[in-house]
Amino acid sequence: MNNVPSKLLLPEWIFEQAEDDYEIRRLVLDLRRYPKRVAEYERKLLEVQMLIDKVSGEREIQVLNWMLDGRSKRWIGQNMGLSHTHIKNIKDQIVEQMSQ
Structure with missing residues (x-):
């Protein structure tokens, strides 16, 4: 992955996700x-x-x-040892806390 410009800041x-330079x-x-979508x-x-x-x-x-x-709810659940539905419930709690 040496051909990627070093001045480029990427997530x-x-x-x-990328396996090689081409994928990056x-x-x-x-x-x-999709600049409008990225801006949103x-x-x-x-x-x-x-x-x-x-x-x-x-x-x-x-x-x-x-x-x-x-990360997806399924990925998070697997890494935390919880079901994806439990992660959804935690996400709902987060939204509730943020809306108060």
């Missing part, structure tokens, strides 16, 4: 192809980051951080 999930380029082009995701992410202090509990914070990293 960590791109490097985790494809994912970056996908980001550039960034706006929503900023809103969540502004409310993150309202979230209490280690589990909730861990789930929120993994969700912000783009």
